[in-house]
Amino acid sequence: MSRTVMDFWVGLFVMAGIGALLILGLKVGNLTSYNAGEVYNLTGNFENIGGLKIRAPVKSAGVVVGRVLDIQYSLETHDAIVTMGVSSSYQFPKDTFASILTSGLLGEQYIGLSPGGDAVMLADGDKIMKTNSAMVLEEMIGRFLFDKASEN
Amino acid sequence: MRNRIVVSIQAIGHRTIDSIWRLGVASRFFVWVLLKSTTSFLRFGLVVREIYFVGVLSLIIILVSGLFVGMVLGLQGYETLQKYGSESAVGTLVALSLVRELGPVMAALLFASRAGSAITAEIGLMKATNQLAAMGMMAVDPIARVVAPRFWAGVISMPFLAAMFSVMGVFGGYLVTVVFIGVDNGSFWSQMQNAVDFRYDIVNGVIKSCFFGVAVTAIAVFEGFDAPPTAEGVSGATTRTVVTSSLVILGLDFVLTSFMFRGVS
Numbered sequence: 001m002s003r004t005v006m007d008f009w010v011g012l013f014v015m016a017g018i019g020a021l022l023i024l025g026l027k028v029g030n031l032t033s034y035n036a037g038e039v040y041n042l043t044g045n046f047e048n049i050g051g052l053k054i055r056a057p058v059k060s061a062g063v064v065v066g067r068v069l070d071i072q073y074s075l076e077t078h079d080a081i082v083t084m085g086v087s088s089s090y091q092f093p094k095d096t097f098a099s100i101l102t103s104g105l106l107g108e109q110y111i112g113l114s115p116g117g118d119a120v121m122l123a124d125g126d127k128i129m130k131t132n133s134a135m136v137l138e139e140m141i142g143r144f145l146f147d148k149a150s151e152n
Numbered sequence: 153m154r155n156r157i158v159v160s161i162q163a164i165g166h167r168t169i170d171s172i173w174r175l176g177v178a179s180r181f182f183v184w185v186l187l188k189s190t191t192s193f194l195r196f197g198l199v200v201r202e203i204y205f206v207g208v209l210s211l212i213i214i215l216v217s218g219l220f221v222g223m224v225l226g227l228q229g230y231e232t233l234q235k236y237g238s239e240s241a242v243g244t245l246v247a248l249s250l251v252r253e254l255g256p257v258m259a260a261l262l263f264a265s266r267a268g269s270a271i272t273a274e275i276g277l278m279k280a281t282n283q284l285a286a287m288g289m290m291a292v293d294p295i296a297r298v299v300a301p302r303f304w305a306g307v308i309s310m311p312f313l314a315a316m317f318s319v320m321g322v323f324g325g326y327l328v329t330v331v332f333i334g335v336d337n338g339s340f341w342s343q344m345q346n347a348v349d350f351r352y353d354i355v356n357g358v359i360k361s362c363f364f365g366v367a368v369t370a371i372a373v374f375e376g377f378d379a380p381p382t383a384e385g386v387s388g389a390t391t392r393t394v395v396t397s398s399l400v401i402l403g404l405d406f407v408l409t410s411f412m413f414r415g416v417s
Contacts, residue, residue: 003197006204013208017312020319024251024354055342067338108240108339 038088039066040124044098049080050134052100052109058084060113065090068111084111093118099132109134178374185303185373188296198301206267207309213266214259218317221254222246222324230329240339244347246325251348251357255318257405260364263313264397268372271302272393275376276386299373310365311358356412367404368397
C-alpha cells in the first residue's frame, strides 16, 4: 500500500469520525420532518401547553396534518402562543377547535384539531380562537378532590 | 499432608506475587511508552500508517455491527414501548443507550478483538523473529519506533470508531422503527433531541471511548512486547489481550458510568 493511498484513507477516516461526532452533536441529520411541501401557519393561544414540544405533530382525526413550528410566551395575554405549520392540502373551517392531547397514557403530546362547521376556511397566519389546554394531572386531581369535598 | 498444605499456600502466594509483579511491569512499560512518544508526534507518518491498520481496516466491522445493534435496539424497544402507546420514545431509547453505553463499549470490544489482537500478534512475532532486537542493535529504540505509534494510533482511532458506531446505530434504529414499522418521523427525532444532552451524554460517551482506547491499546502493546518469543507464546499473548481488554473495558465502563451519570436523569 503506497503512502499516498494510505494517507487518503486515514484522512477519510478522520473526516468520517469528525462527521459522526458532528451528527451526534447536532443530530440535525434529518430534522426536516414532515416536509409535505407547502404549509400555512396557524397560531393558537393555550393557557397551558403541558409538555408540548417544537416539531410535535398536529393531528386531525388521528392523521398527521402538520407540525408545531414555534412556542412562545405571550406577555400580553400571559399564555403560550403556539405556531403550527399545517399542510396546504388540508383546509380547516374557521371554528376549528385545537386541543393539546396526549397519545396513550405516557405518550408524547400533540395538537388535535377538531374541525367545526364554518364555511370560511382558516388561511395563512390566522389564529385559532377555540383552544383547550393540556391536561395537567395535578390540576385534575385537585379539581376532583375539590368536587368531592363540596359534595359532602 | 502438612507438606501439601504448605505447597498449595505457596502456590497461591506465588500466583499473587506474580500477577502483582506483572502489573508493575505493565505500568512501567506504559510510562515508558508515554515517555518515548515524542518520536510518534515528530514523525507523524508512523502513526498515520498505524491508524490505517487499526482504524480504517476496523471500519467495516464497526459500521455493520453498529447498524445491526441499532436495528435490534429499535425493534425490541418498539415491541415494549408500543404496549404503552409511547412508541415514538424509541428514538430516545436507541440514542441514549447507544451514545452513553453501547457505542463506546461495543466499539471498544470489537476494536479489542479486531485491532488489539492484531497489534499483539504483530509485536509478538516481531519479538519472536528477533526484529526488535535487531532494531536495538541499530540504535533504533523499538518502543519509540514500533510500540508508541501503535499505541497512539489506537488511542486516536477509538473515539472516532465509537462515534461512527453510535451514528450507524441511530441510523439502524431509524431504519427499523421509522422506515419499516412506521413510527412517526418527527417525534422520533424530536423526542431524541429533547432527551440527548450534548454535555452529559455525547461528551461523556466520547470521554469513555478515549479511556477504552488507552486501555485496549496499552494492554495490546504490552502483551505483544511481553510475549514469550515462541509461536505458543504469541498465541497465548493474543488470547490474553482479547480476554483482559474485554474485562477491563466492562469493568472500566461501570466505574466511569458511576462517576458520570450519578444523579443525571
